[in-house]
Amino acid sequence: MFDLLIKNGTIIDGTGAPGFKADIGICSDTIAAIGELQGTAKRIIEAEGLIVAPGFIDIHSHTDEAVLVNPSCESKVMQGVTTEVSGNCGSSSAPRIGGRASDDDDGELLAECGIDRDWQSMDDLLTRLERVPLTINFATLVGHGAIRSSAMGYDDRKPSRGELDEMRRLTAESMEQGAFGISTGLIYPPGCYADTDELVALAEVAAKYGGIYASHIRSEGDRLIESVEEAIEIGRRAGIRVQLSHHKATGRNNWGKVKQTLQMIDDAVSAGIDVSADQYPYAATATNLGVLLPNWAHDGGKQALLARLTNPEIRSTLKSDLMTAGSNGWIAESGGWEVTVVNAVNTEPNRRFEGFNLARIAEIQGKHPADVVLDLLAEEHGSVGVMRFVISEDDIEVVMKHPRVVIGTDAMARSVNGPLSRGKPHPRSFGTFPRVLGRYVREKKSLSMESAIAKMTGNTAKILSIADRGLLRDNWFADIIVFDADTIMDTATYSESKSYPVGIKYVLVNGRIVVDQGTLCDHECSGYGRVLRKKVS
Helix, strand or coil: CEEEEEEEEEECCCCCCCCEEEEEEEECCEEEEEECCCCCEEEEEECCCCEEEECEEECCECCCCHHHHCCCCHHHHCCCEEEEEECCCCCCCCCCCHHHHHHCCCCHHHHHCCCCCCCCCHHHHHHHHCCCCCCCEEEECEEHHHHHHHHHCCCCCCCCHHHHHHHHHHHHHHHHCCCCEEEEECCCCCHHHCCHHHHHHHHHHHHHCCCEEEEECCCCCCCHHHHHHHHHHHHHHHCCEEEECCCCCECHHHCCCHHHHHHHHHHHHHCCCCEEEEECCCCEEEEEHHHHCCHHHHCCCHHHHHHHHCCHHHHHHHHHHHHHCCHHHHHHHHCCHHHEEEEECCCHHHHHHCCCEHHHHHHHHCCCHHHHHHHHHHHCCCCCEEEEECECHHHHHHHHHCCCEEECCCECCCCCCCHHHCCCCCCHHHHHHHHHHHHHHHHCCCCCHHHHHHHHCHHHHHHHCCCCCCCCCCCCECCEEEECCCCCECCCCCCCCCCCCECEEEEEECCEEEEECCEECHHHHCCCCCECCCCCC
16 A cells, blocks of 8 residues: 555656656655555556656755745746755855854845744754745755854955864854755855865865865856866865856857866866766856955945945946956956846836846936946845846757756745745746756757756765655655656746746655646645755764
């Protein structure tokens, strides 16, 4: 007697091996048997003509504390994601002490929803999330930015010996309490102020607990090669597995460099350094408009930045920098103001600009685009979401085909209504995984179905050392997706991004159905997801 029986599907088990016809029997939260199964079940799913695969693991998520606002994580669950891995790009919800607790003021969303940040440590956070009725499994890295700001605020300087010791202590504590590794965001403050030695010192600590070093490297444009070299060097010196976040080359003059960086990965692996990368299948990035400013503009945190934006002399210097090249040459290398599109603001007067590029906004307002950047940041208190159309479609395919690349959204889990539906979010929030399977597997034949699914499941679980998930195996957790290979496809676009994919029939989290015949079960499935903590040996 099974609780659930999936009959006659084509099993693609997450290893990359060829698919095979079989049934899957589930008892409670576990796969009880795979094969030609006899017997009865409380519920039978007929999967004839459908693919049955492990639930997708989003190795690069930015859901973080937004899961408190929206535990259903609809935009991810509906595309087959059963496990979110947050805490990327140096930003994690914990730790939150010291300078970060007193100076970090980016909690508007939680405050608006009446949710208190009542945690300090990683254990505090994960314990809090264990009381939330999650629809999805939740895991996290610990962010270097969270560690640095907790220990020494947002200053542009080297840490003292005592501050570095505190950062190492916070790293160890977070790993002991369940983080799967440490992440860096080296284009964002305060991560951009750290030198290589500082990063090695913290990565060494994470390595002792079997964690990974996931890095949004210092440059994905003109200094891409040097930035990949630094990440690999950190892996070598710290003895840690390296994960290159959302790997790409931005700016037309840098297109094609991914062939060199992928060879660098191969060479590092041959030299005994474990290096992988993740990728989303879109030609646009998404970030905050503030990255166009030089690093020194962010020294001291958000309030210090806002003060600089209203200081006429400093503003003049910032405008000159933007007109010349922008931070790290971002504007010059990417092709100008037209490639950067505003997609999320907080105030009503500026919502009319969502979906417009900086050049068009400047034309509407009769301003120079540099003034648009500075004014928007000041008016929106430093929080302006943008998409930048700077990636080559050819490069996307080259990266996707590499055997050490896995798939991640680089996105927050969103909803079609409510506070997490505002603006025009990047379509990757709703469409990443189905887009790979529909566009790149079925239509373009860039890679096989088995290889693609391995890049979303088994390979990802192996990188993170997530136990008993990511493959279809007896006695493993029953995180499962059932979909139609002939119809699966994303429907989200840059202009209409809050749109669910098609072709996904069922999604199971810990043996319970959360998407039933293509429909989200919503409140019926709350509480099926679990907080995952890395096991410390």
